[in-house]
Each structure stands twice: as structure tokens, then as C-alpha cells.
Amino acid sequence: MLIAFFADIHANRQAFEACLAQARERGAERYVLLGDYVGYGADPIWTTETVMALVADGAQAVRGNHDQAVETPSGSMNLEAEVALEWTRGVLGVAERHFLTTLPMTQRDGDRLYVHADASDPAKWIYVQSTVEASRSLMATDAQVTFCGHIHQPALYSLSATAKMTAFTPVTDVAIPLLPGRRWLAVLGAVGQPRDGNPAAAYALLDTDRRELTYCRAAYDVDTAADRIRKAGLPVWLAERLFRGM
Numbered sequence: 001m002l003i004a005f006f007a008d009i010h011a012n013r014q015a016f017e018a019c020l021a022q023a024r025e026r027g028a029e030r031y032v033l034l035g036d037y038v039g040y041g042a043d044p045i046w047t048t049e050t051v052m053a054l055v056a057d058g059a060q061a062v063r064g065n066h067d068q069a070v071e072t073p074s075g076s077m078n079l080e081a082e083v084a085l086e087w088t089r090g091v092l093g094v095a096e097r098h099f100l101t102t103l104p105m106t107q108r109d110g111d112r113l114y115v116h117a118d119a120s121d122p123a124k125w126i127y128v129q130s131t132v133e134a135s136r137s138l139m140a141t142d143a144q145v146t147f148c149g150h151i152h153q154p155a156l157y158s159l160s161a162t163a164k165m166t167a168f169t170p171v172t173d174v175a176i177p178l179l180p181g182r183r184w185l186a187v188l189g190a191v192g193q194p195r196d197g198n199p200a201a202a203y204a205l206l207d208t209d210r211r212e213l214t215y216c217r218a219a220y221d222v223d224t225a226a227d228r229i230r231k232a233g234l235p236v237w238l239a240e241r242l243f244r245g246m
Helices: 015-026 045-058 064-068 079-091 095-099 131-139 222-231 236-244
Strands: 003-007 029-032 106-109 112-115 143-146 153-159 165-168 184-187 201-209 212-216
Touching: 003 015, 015 045, 015 212, 015 222, 029 045, 029 131, 045 079, 045 095, 045 153, 064 079, 064 095, 079 236, 131 143, 131 165, 131 184, 222 236
Parallel strands: 003 029, 112 143, 143 184
Antiparallel strands: 003 201, 106 112, 153 165, 153 184, 201 212
């Protein structure tokens, strides 16, 4: 089975459409959504309704910090993020808000765990940016493979039977065998707001039969996504950063 993973969509319709289309072309049969469907971008209604439809059709989804902040402001986000969330609260309907804020923090599927941020304490929204955080996240679960997002940069960590951690940055479209002798933490890049210097939308595909994970990128219409942010009256910086992938 081929499973497509999406994280940090951030109301970027053009990016999410491109990723969904490419994943379907490559044969994706199931979908997993790792949180932060809203915030920053100009299409929170379309994005949330699309996620709702995918979940109704069998997809698994977890809650991100921006999704939670729709009803419970965190007070820890930067000014641009707060402005975008305040605008998002004003455009989302009751059904969309309820869906976002009642999503589970984690989901389990066999030997796989899905979470937006750090698995050791999902509600604290800790960034997994080093082997220290990755080790803590892996040690908090017995899942062989944990999938998360939150940092907007693709990365892959593994833990050996002797507790040795390894980390590397995956190469786009190169299948990585998830060897059974190790435990893995796959950090997805962002669909809607990449921050690794590459503006193309990021997602991943897992071949469960081959036990291979492939990190993917999909080019999309950045001009339209940025223009919609400007026309919505959101901070211009949120539009400009899309072109740089930062």
C-alpha cells in the first residue's frame, strides 16, 4: 500500500492541490494529515473542508498548534502568525472550527505513530530539530516509525538497537528503506510554507510493502498563493516568504 503524508498545509490551496494531484498520480491509496491545516495562508475554508472530506473517506488526521489556536490562542506565536490566525477565526464556520479543535493529538496505525510535533509531550508543541529531541520523541513510544511535522523542514532520524542515533537530510525522490532493525522518526517538510530554502511544496510517500519512504516535492503556483495572501489583507511577509522557501 502507498500512503501519502502531508504536514503544515497552512491554508495554501495551490500547494495542497499540487501535492494531492502528484500523490494520486504516483498511486497513493491512503492519506495521513499531520496538522496545521490553517494559519498563514488565505484559504482556510477550502483547506479545512478538503481535510474533512479526506477524513470522511478514511484518511487519518491529527491536530496541529495552529489548528488548536483557532479556539485557544497560544500567546507564543509571532505577530504575523497571530494576525493570520485572528483573520482565520473570522472566516471559518462553526463546523470547520469544531473539526480542527477536536482532532486527536496523536493517531496510531499498527507500528506507526502520527503526531504533529514531539511525541513525548504532543501538547507542548516542541520542535524536533536535533538528535536530542528526536531521541526523546522516539523513546516516548514503541512505534517503529513515528511521523511528525511542525518544523517545516524535512529530516529523518533513526535509533539502533544499541541506542545509537543517526540523522540525515533526505534527498527528494530517493526511496529510503526503513530497516526493521532500527526505529525511525520521519519529519516531514511543509506543504504550504517550506522553510528549507526550496519553495516547492513538500510531502512524503510510504510504501508499506517495500517499507520504503520517499520524500517528494511538488512545484505549484506560488504567485497565486502569494497574491491571495495580499488580497486577504494578511501580512505581506507571509506572501514573500513563499517565493524563498524560508
